[in-house]
Amino acid sequence: MSSGSTPEPSKRIPWRTLFVRLPQLALAVLALVLMLRTERFFTPATLGSILTLASIVGVLAAGQTFALIGGGFDLSQGAALALTAACTATLAKQGVHPVLCACAALAVGLLLGAINGGFVAIVRTNPFVTTLSTLLVYRGAAFLLLAGRPITGIRSFEPLNEGITIAGTFLPYRGFVFLATAAIAWIILRQTVFGQYVYATGGNAEAARLAGVRTTRVKILSFALSGLAAGLASILLLSWIRLAKPDTGEGYELDSIAACVVGGVSLQGGSGSVLGAAAGCLLLQSLATLITMSGFPDEYRKLVTGAVILVFAAADALARRSERA
Amino acid sequence: MNQPSRVFLAISFACLFTCGCGDSKKPEAPPAPGGVTDARPVPSGKGKRIGAVLPMFSHPFFVAQKQGLEDKAKELGYEIDVRDGQDDDLKQITQVEALLNRGIDMLILCPRDEDALVPAVEAANRANVPVVTLNRRVNGGKVVTYVGADDAEGGRQQGETLAAALKSTNGGLIIYLQGTQGSSPQRKRNDGLQSVLKQHPEIVIADDRFTNFSEDKAKSIMTDLVRRHTRGTIRAIVTQADELAVPALEVARGEGWTDTFVIGFNGNKAAFEEIRLGHMLATILQDPVKQGAAAVSAAVDHLNGKAVPSDVITELVLITKANLDKHAPAY
Numbered sequence: 266m267s268s269g270s271t272p273e274p275s276k277r278i279p280w281r282t283l284f285v286r287l288p289q290l291a292l293a294v295l296a297l298v299l300m301l302r303t304e305r306f307f308t309p310a311t312l313g314s315i316l317t318l319a320s321i322v323g324v325l326a327a328g329q330t331f332a333l334i335g336g337g338f339d340l341s342q343g344a345a346l347a348l349t350a351a352c353t354a355t356l357a358k359q360g361v362h363p364v365l366c367a368c369a370a371l372a373v374g375l376l377l378g379a380i381n382g383g384f385v386a387i388v389r390t391n392p393f394v395t396t397l398s399t400l401l402v403y404r405g406a407a408f409l410l411l412a413g414r415p416i417t418g419i420r421s422f423e424p425l426n427e428g429i430t431i432a433g434t435f436l437p438y439r440g441f442v443f444l445a446t447a448a449i450a451w452i453i454l455r456q457t458v459f460g461q462y463v464y465a466t467g468g469n470a471e472a473a474r475l476a477g478v479r480t481t482r483v484k485i486l487s488f489a490l491s492g493l494a495a496g497l498a499s500i501l502l503l504s505w506i507r508l509a510k511p512d513t514g515e516g517y518e519l520d521s522i523a524a525c526v527v528g529g530v531s532l533q534g535g536s537g538s539v540l541g542a543a544a545g546c547l548l549l550q551s552l553a554t555l556i557t558m559s560g561f562p563d564e565y566r567k568l569v570t571g572a573v574i575l576v577f578a579a580a581d582a583l584a585r586r587s588e589r590a
Numbered sequence: 591m592n593q594p595s596r597v598f599l600a601i602s603f604a605c606l607f608t609c610g611c612g613d614s615k616k617p618e619a620p621p622a623p624g625g626v627t628d629a630r631p632v633p634s635g636k637g638k639r640i641g642a643v644l645p646m647f648s649h650p651f652f653v654a655q656k657q658g659l660e661d662k663a664k665e666l667g668y669e670i671d672v673r674d675g676q677d678d679d680l681k682q683i684t685q686v687e688a689l690l691n692r693g694i695d696m697l698i699l700c701p702r703d704e705d706a707l708v709p710a711v712e713a714a715n716r717a718n719v720p721v722v723t724l725n726r727r728v729n730g731g732k733v734v735t736y737v738g739a740d741d742a743e744g745g746r747q748q749g750e751t752l753a754a755a756l757k758s759t760n761g762g763l764i765i766y767l768q769g770t771q772g773s774s775p776q777r778k779r780n781d782g783l784q785s786v787l788k789q790h791p792e793i794v795i796a797d798d799r800f801t802n803f804s805e806d807k808a809k810s811i812m813t814d815l816v817r818r819h820t821r822g823t824i825r826a827i828v829t830q831a832d833e834l835a836v837p838a839l840e841v842a843r844g845e846g847w848t849d850t851f852v853i854g855f856n857g858n859k860a861a862f863e864e865i866r867l868g869h870m871l872a873t874i875l876q877d878p879v880k881q882g883a884a885a886v887s888a889a890v891d892h893l894n895g896k897a898v899p900s901d902v903i904t905e906l907v908l909i910t911k912a913n914l915d916k917h918a919p920a921y
């Protein structure tokens with residue numbers, strides 16, 4: 266059906282596509298106008314802080330892209346982030362070397378993701394139900410591990426929170442970690458055989474299986490990578506706020522899914538790009554910062570954010586429909 | 591197939607970032623009205639901007655606090671921008687950073703968490719924007735002053751009221767409904783109450799539950815607890831907020847627990863009404879409007895170079911049927 270790897274049918278100027286994409290275009294232009302009218306928005310400091318602030322959800326979105334393109338859905342990311350943060354913080358407090366702590370965070374994240382993948386691919390539970398359940402399990406485990414109390418004063422990952430100053434603008438390394446993650450994820454999805462398998466499995470699992478793709482393994486891996494992203498995000502989080510709490514990252518799974526939707530990643534599986542998801546994440550963070558900086562009342566924040574996501578999703582759906590016709 | 595959408599995003603972001611760089615080369619280019627940081631304007635209130643970030647707008651307490659902040663700033667002739675932390679530590683830090691980027695002369699921060707918001711205070715310190723913490727303290731960074739009540743003191747007042755009420759029955763079993771597990775008001779109010787209970791071993795907590803400070807959670811937990819304990823065994827229900835006390839009270843009375851004492855916290859309208867009717871024993875009134883106003887006053891004093899004490903403690907008042915008419919509900 267919709268597969269990102271098939272070549273475009275023609276190279277003519279896609280007027281029709283442009284027309285169908287009008288809502289998105291209008292929104293992007295509108296956002297740009299608002300940004301230009303907002304005092305001090307287009308400064309390197311503000312843009313740098315947008316990049317940094319988007320980094321945690323951005324890393325999650327990169328992982329979420331794998332789950333979505335592979336035909337899955339990961340609702341447990343926020344909870345997995347909290348649980349890995351709790352595990353890592355516990356280790357860090359016991360004086361374990363920061364590098365080992367980081368490895369542990371990534372390993373725990375990978376494991377939590379693989380558990381999701383195992384259920385979806387082997388037991389064949391629905392991805393939504395599976396990750397909704399593990400969301401509760403992981404969140405509950407984080408509560409138990411921390412006994413409801415935050416672990417504070419974690420200094421292990423502080424170097425990540427430092428950064429470089431370019432032309433008077435301070436850029437923490439977290440922003441670069443986000444960009445690097447997006448780039449690596451893009452390479453994996455676009456330039457490797459595994460990446461092609463993920464698209465094929467998400468597009469049509471049965472066809473992919475008949476073509477010789479080991480879809481079970483691909484599915485497990487795509488969820489595991491989503492978990493790995495949660496592990497990496499937990500390191501960024503600990504470097505930034507230096508504490509782990511049971512309610513850390515609540516609702517971040519929805520932010521990461523929203524970033525993917527705005528970035529044009531299909532929830533049906535098989536199409537989309539991690540660069541789109543990263544751009545979607547930056548766009549949503551810009552919107553959040555814009556609302557604050559323009560003095561726009563915060564009471565409208567949820568409504569506006571939801572409307573923006575809906576416009577992107579609707580434009581995407583319309584575009585798909587006209588392409589198929 | 592997603593090429594076009596990606597192209598649009600790419601273009602919009604290319605514009606976004608290139609424009610940003612363009613601006614950076616000639617920072618004096620746009621004659622922005624009153625926003626440029628250097629050349630600070632005349633020392634009157636005009637042109638100075640106070641930024642404030644509250645933990646959430648979804649709780650009436652903070653809605654009232656926002657009102658207090660805005661009204662006082664208006665009265666003193668300062669511009670104020672109050673922002674919503676969206677009940678999330680990271681989002682609250684994000685809001686602080688956005689305000690700092692926008693350019694503010696003073697920050698009033700009511701942190702959602704005392705530890706998690708340290709980076710926000712540090713960011714303000716880096717930007718040389720003085721910080722006033724409101725309602726909750728912050729465990730790091732440089733802060734000019736703290737304005738707010740002492741939650742532990744409120745917990746002690748609850749404990750003493752409880753002990754006095756249970757004197758005639760020589761103590762007994764109580765239910766304790768706490769707020770959000772690990773949050774600063776939960777911990778402080780609990781510490782205060784426990785410090786009194788330590789001296790009263792005859793008062794035993796039969797059930798101790800967390801409710802996230804939400805009415806529906808309190809009501810559903812209480813519905814289970816009235817099944818667990820038979821009528822007449824529980825002498826009192828102590829809660830960390832009136833939002834928990836009033837729903838718990840409704841459930842308890844529905845089961846005929848009419849002689850169970852209920853103690854709340856915050857002093858909202860519903861609690862005042864229940865105390866008036868004699869259904870509820872007491873609540874601890876903390877006035878968010880006054881707290882907000884006091885924070886703005888402290889911030890303005892600091893901006894005008896006046897010395898500000900390191901702690902501005904706003905009072906907590908124990909409200910019972912006896913003094914109910916002398917006070918107005920907080921919200």
